[in-house]
Amino acid sequence: xxxxxxxxxxxxxxxxxxxxxxxxxxxxxxxxxxxxxxxxxxxxxxxxxxxxxxxxxxxxxxxxxxxxxxxxxxxxxxxxxxxxxxxxxxxxxxxxxxxxxxxxxxxxxxxxxxxxxxxxxx
Amino acid sequence: xxxxxxxxxxxxxxxxxxxxxxxxxxxxxxxxxxxxxxxxxxxxxxxxxxxxxxxxxxxxxxxxxxxxxxxxxxxxxxxxxxxxxxxxxxxxxxxxxxxxxxxxxxxxx
Numbered sequence: 001x002x003x004x005x006x007x008x009x010x011x012x013x014x015x016x017x018x019x020x021x022x023x024x025x026x027x028x029x030x031x032x033x034x035x036x037x038x039x040x041x042x043x044x045x046x047x048x049x050x051x052x053x054x055x056x057x058x059x060x061x062x063x064x065x066x067x068x069x070x071x072x073x074x075x076x077x078x079x080x081x082x083x084x085x086x087x088x089x090x091x092x093x094x095x096x097x098x099x100x101x102x103x104x105x106x107x108x109x110x111x112x113x114x115x116x117x118x119x120x121x122x
Numbered sequence: 123x124x125x126x127x128x129x130x131x132x133x134x135x136x137x138x139x140x141x142x143x144x145x146x147x148x149x150x151x152x153x154x155x156x157x158x159x160x161x162x163x164x165x166x167x168x169x170x171x172x173x174x175x176x177x178x179x180x181x182x183x184x185x186x187x188x189x190x191x192x193x194x195x196x197x198x199x200x201x202x203x204x205x206x207x208x209x210x211x212x213x214x215x216x217x218x219x220x221x222x223x224x225x226x227x228x229x230x231x
Contacts, residue, residue, distance in 0.1 A: 046222055048222070096164055103219075108153075110167050112165055
């Protein structure tokens with residue numbers, strides 16, 4: 001069964017770059033059917049899509065974060081990664097990676113990682 | 123951008139039926155997906171494409187979608203159903219296409 005696991009620092013200083021990796025196990029990251037995405041959830045708030053990537057490297061980003069976010073993929077390691085620059089306290093959240101069925105209708109997210117908490121603080 | 127509105131909370135007694143609404147402009151023309159999120163856990167897909175259930179999700183979870191409202195129905199509610207529930211759609215007219223609802227906290231009395 002496909003599983004996703006996020007990893008990365010739990011504490012990042014303001015103005016620095018947040019870096020997270022999602023490792024895919026139990027299945028292929030190179031499937032033509034799926035996109036791989038990042039979603040975050042600030043404390044006590046709802047879910048917000050950050051961006052998505054296809055195994056070929058095609059990316060889509062939330063316009064409000066686009067200037068600060070880069071998502072990349074390493075198919076040999078079965079990993080995809082998130083980098084977010086110039087972080088502030090507003091970027092404190094639980095970060096999830098997830099698999100979605102394509103990039104277009106229906107585009108639901110059927111497999112999620114357990115999430116990793118990132119706190120931005122000096 | 124497209125907005126999905128959910129009631130902040132729904133309370134239901136064990137064994138009764140919980141209905142969670144998700145309002146959006148002409149949402150009936152879109153596929154609606156529902157996620158369950160228990161405290162400290164990741165979201166879990168419980169209904170996709172308005173009314174389909176992923177493998178392993180009990181038949182007690184069902185969905186419908188028409189007009190400006192989609193509904194997730196939980197029949198014979200159990201204590202373990204207490205969670206936050208989020209609806210989600212794909213907004214093809216936006217460059218922020220993954221749209222999540224505001225979330226509903228279901229409390230089992």
